[in-house]
Amino acid sequence: MPFLSLKFNLQKRVKLAQGLWMLYWLAVIVGIILFSLGIFFKIELRKRSEIMDNNESHLVPNLLILVGMLSCGLNAFGGKLCHDSLDPQKFSKMKPMLRPYMLLCCGFNALLLLLVLLCFLMQFAVYLTLAEGLKNAIRFYKDTDTPGRCFMKRTLDMTQIEFRCCGNNNFRDWFEVQWISNRYLDMSNDVVKDRVLSNVEGKYLMDSVPFSCCNPGSPRPCIQHHLTNNSAHYDYDHRTEELNIWNRGCRQAVFSYYSGIMNSIGALLIFTMVLEAGDVAGLKYLSTALETMADPENPECESEGWLLEKGFKETLADLLSKVKTFGRANQVEEGRASPDVAAT
Amino acid sequence: MAVLKVKFTKTRRDKLAQILWILNWISVVTGIILFSLGLFLKVELKKREELMAEKDIQYVPNMLIAVGLIACAINFLGGKICYDCVDSTKFLRWKLIMLPYIVCTFFFTLCVLVGALMCYSMHWELEEALDLGLMQAMRFYKDTDMPGRCFLKHTVDTLQIQFQCCGNSGYKDWFQIQWISNRYLDMSKKEVVDRLRSNVEGKYLMDGVPFSCCNINSPRPCIQQQITNNSAHFNYEHQTEDQNLWMKGCRQALLEYYTHIMQSIGLTVLITWLFELSVLTGVRYLQTSLENVLRQGDPDSESDGWLLENSLMETARIIKSLGKSNQINTANNGDPNIDVPSTSKAHYGPDNVPPKEKMETS
Numbered sequence: 001m002p003f004l005s006l007k008f009n010l011q012k013r014v015k016l017a018q019g020l021w022m023l024y025w026l027a028v029i030v031g032i033i034l035f036s037l038g039i040f041f042k043i044e045l046r047k048r049s050e051i052m053d054n055n056e057s058h059l060v061p062n063l064l065i066l067v068g069m070l071s072c073g074l075n076a077f078g079g080k081l082c083h084d085s086l087d088p089q090k091f092s093k094m095k096p097m098l099r100p101y102m103l104l105c106c107g108f109n110a111l112l113l114l115l116v117l118l119c120f121l122m123q124f125a126v127y128l129t130l131a132e133g134l135k136n137a138i139r140f141y142k143d144t145d146t147p148g149r150c151f152m153k154r155t156l157d158m159t160q161i162e163f164r165c166c167g168n169n170n171f172r173d174w175f176e177v178q179w180i181s182n183r184y185l186d187m188s189n190d191v192v193k194d195r196v197l198s199n200v201e202g203k204y205l206m207d208s209v210p211f212s213c214c215n216p217g218s219p220r221p222c223i224q225h226h227l228t229n230n231s232a233h234y235d236y237d238h239r240t241e242e243l244n245i246w247n248r249g250c251r252q253a254v255f256s257y258y259s260g261i262m263n264s265i266g267a268l269l270i271f272t273m274v275l276e277a278g279d280v281a282g283l284k285y286l287s288t289a290l291e292t293m294a295d296p297e298n299p300e301c302e303s304e305g306w307l308l309e310k311g312f313k314e315t316l317a318d319l320l321s322k323v324k325t326f327g328r329a330n331q332v333e334e335g336r337a338s339p340d341v342a343a344t
Numbered sequence: 345m346a347v348l349k350v351k352f353t354k355t356r357r358d359k360l361a362q363i364l365w366i367l368n369w370i371s372v373v374t375g376i377i378l379f380s381l382g383l384f385l386k387v388e389l390k391k392r393e394e395l396m397a398e399k400d401i402q403y404v405p406n407m408l409i410a411v412g413l414i415a416c417a418i419n420f421l422g423g424k425i426c427y428d429c430v431d432s433t434k435f436l437r438w439k440l441i442m443l444p445y446i447v448c449t450f451f452f453t454l455c456v457l458v459g460a461l462m463c464y465s466m467h468w469e470l471e472e473a474l475d476l477g478l479m480q481a482m483r484f485y486k487d488t489d490m491p492g493r494c495f496l497k498h499t500v501d502t503l504q505i506q507f508q509c510c511g512n513s514g515y516k517d518w519f520q521i522q523w524i525s526n527r528y529l530d531m532s533k534k535e536v537v538d539r540l541r542s543n544v545e546g547k548y549l550m551d552g553v554p555f556s557c558c559n560i561n562s563p564r565p566c567i568q569q570q571i572t573n574n575s576a577h578f579n580y581e582h583q584t585e586d587q588n589l590w591m592k593g594c595r596q597a598l599l600e601y602y603t604h605i606m607q608s609i610g611l612t613v614l615i616t617w618l619f620e621l622s623v624l625t626g627v628r629y630l631q632t633s634l635e636n637v638l639r640q641g642d643p644d645s646e647s648d649g650w651l652l653e654n655s656l657m658e659t660a661r662i663i664k665s666l667g668k669s670n671q672i673n674t675a676n677n678g679d680p681n682i683d684v685p686s687t688s689k690a691h692y693g694p695d696n697v698p699p700k701e702k703m704e705t706s
Binding site: 144145150153154157158161179180181183184185186189210211212214216217218219220221222224233234235 | 488489494497498501502505523524525527528529530554555556558560561563564565566568577578579
C-alpha cells in the first residue's frame with residue numbers, strides 16, 4: 001500500500017514537471033537572497049565589531065552564505081532534472097542520480113533546520129558580546145591617543161547618534177567613567193584637583209555626557225553638563241526632562257537591530273525549508289510516476305506516483321531493520337574470519 | 345538627391361524591424377528609468393524644502409517625470425509599429441501614421457535634450473534658494489514653540505549631523521544670531537542682561553554653536569561654548585583647531601550633494617537622448633524603405649531607404665512653400681516652379697464672360 005499515492009496521466013505529469021521546474025527556480029532565487037543576506041549580515045557585524053570587542057561570532061553569516069550557495073546549486077540541478085524528466089531517453093540517464101540527489105536534499109533541509117535554531121539561539125551570544133563590548137568602549141572612549149583604540153571615540157559617537165541611544169544601560173553609565181582624557185584637563189586647576197581626589201581610583205568623574213547623547217528633537221539647546229544639578233540651568237528639572245538626551249541604552253538599541261535582522265533571516269529560512277520539502281515531495285511523485293509507466297514506449301499511458309513505496313510505519317520498520325543488519329553484518333563477518341584462521 | 349541613402353534587401357529590412365522592436369522596448373525601460381529618476385529628485389527636493397527659499401525649482405523633476413512617461417508611451421507605440429513592419433500587409437495599417445509619428449518623436453527628443461540641459465542649469469537657482477533658506481532656518485532655530493517652525497531645530501540639527509557641516513558658510517554664522525530661545529534664558533542674571541544690551545537688536549549673541557556642529561573625529565570632547573576664547577579651555581587654540589567642529593558650510597555641503605545627483609541624472613538623460621535619436625533614425629530608414637517597396641510593387645525586392653527624400657535645402661524650401669501654399673492654392677503639389685493653368689469652370693465668377701461668346705456678339 002503506497003503512502004499518499006496519486007494517479008497521473010500524461011497531462012498531469014507534464015503539468016507537474018512544469019510546476020516543479022518553476023518551484024525549483026524560485027528556490028534558486030531564494031538561495032541567492034539567502035546568500036546576499038548572509039553577506040549583508042557579515043558586513044553589519046564587521047562594521048560594529050569595535051563595540052563588540054572584536055569578539056563577535058560570525059558562525060551564522062558564514063553558514064548562511066554556504067547555505068545560499070548550496071541551495072542555488074542543488075535547486076538548479078533539480079530544475080534541470082525536471083526539465084529532462086519528460087524526455088524518456090534523458091530520464092533513463094538521470095535515473096541512477098535521483099535517489100542520492102533526494103537524500104542530499106533531505107540532508108540540506110536538516111542543515112536549514114539547524115541554521116534556523118542557530119539564528120534564534122545566537123541572539124543570546126550577540127547580547128552578551130554587546131554588553132561586554134559597550135562597557136569596554138565607554139571605558140576606552142578617552143584613549144584617542146592609544147594605538148588600537150584611537151577610533152573608539154568616533155565609533156561610539158557614531159553609534160550613539162545612529163541608534164539614538166546613550167551609554168550601555170542608560171546615560172548614567174557615563175557618570176561612572178572618566179571620558180575626558182587627562183591631556184585636556186588642567187591639573188593645576190583646584191576644581192579639577194578636587195574632583196580627581198574625590199574618588200578612590202583618582203578618576204575625573206562628573207555628571208556629564210558626550211555631545212552624541214544629545215537629542216536633536218529637544219525644544220531647548222542640549223544640556224550636556226551638570227545633568228543632575230537643577231540649579232545649574234534655568235527652568236530645568238532633570239527628573240521630568242525626557243527630550244534632552246536619549247533615554248535608551250545602546251545595548252538595548254543595537255541588540256534590537258541585530259535581533260530584527262536575525263529574526264527575519266530565521267523566518268526566510270523556515271520559508272525555504274517548506275519550499276525545499278515541497279520540491280523533494282514533487283520530485284518523488286514525478287520520478288515514481290515516470291518509473292511506474294506500464295508501457296514505456298507509449299507516453300499517453302496512466303501511471304501511479306507516491307511518496308513512500310510502503311506505508312509510513314512499514315518504511316520506518318524497514319529502515320530500523322536495515323540499520324540493525326548493518327551493525328550485525330560487521331560482527332558476523334568477524335566471526336567468520338576466525339574459523340578460517342582456526343581451520344588453517 | 346536623397347540624404348544618406350542606404351540599400352535594403354528583404355532580409356535586411358526584416359532584421360532592421362526586429363532590432364528596432366527590441367530597441368524600442370529597451371527605450372520603454374529607459375523611459376521608466378527617467379520617470380523614476382525624476383520621482384527620486386522630486387522626493388529629495390521635497391525632503392529638504394524647509395531649508396530652501398520659495399524658488400521654483402520643482403520644474404526640473406516635473407519635466408523629467410513628464411518626459412519619462414511620454415518616452416514610455418512613444419516607444420511602446422514604436423515597438424508595436426516595428427513589430428508589424430515585418431509584414432508588408434500590416435505595414436499598410438501604419439503607413440499614414442508613421443511620418444507624423446517620426447516628426448513627433450523628433451520634437452520629443454529635442455524636449456529630452458532640453459531636459460538634460462536643464463539639469464545642469466538648475467545649479468545656480470538652487471544655490472540662491474539654499475542660501476536664503478538656510479539663513480531663515482538658522483534664524484528660526486530657537487522658535488520651537490511657534491507653530492509651523494517647531495521642527496526647524498530638528499531639521500537643522502539632523503542636517504548638520506548628516507551632512508557634516510555647520511552654519512550657512514561656516515560655523516561663525518551661528519555667532520551672529522540668537523539660537524537660544526528667551527524661554528531658557530534667566531533674565532534675572534546680570535551677565536544675561538548685559539549680553540542682551542550689548543548689541544543694537546537686543547539679541548543674546550555668543551561665540552557658541554549647537555551640539556550638532558560637533559565633529560565626531562575630534563580626539564577631544566567637543567568644545568561648543570566660548571569657541572574663540574583660548575583661555576577658557578586647557579590646551580586649546582581656536583585658530584589652529586580644525587577638528588573640533590565641522591568646518592564646511594551647510595550650503596556648500598547641500599549644493600555638492602544635489603549637484604552630484606543632478607550630474608548623474610543629466611548624464612543618464614543625455615545617454616537616453618542619444619539612444620532615442622538612434623532608434624528614431626532606424627525607424628525613419630524602415631519607413632522610407634517600406635514605402636519604396638510598396639511603390640515598386642514587389643514585396644521581396646530591394647529598396648532604398650533614406651533620411652530625407654531631397655537635400656536639406658530642398659526640404660527646407662518645400663516646408664516653407666507648404667506654409668505659403670496653404671494661403672493661396674492647395675492644388676500646386678507644393679512646388680511653386682510648376683505653372684498649372686487654371687482649367688476649372690468653377691473659377692469663372694459672374695463678371696467673367698467667356699471670351700468666345702464676346703467675339704461672336706461684336
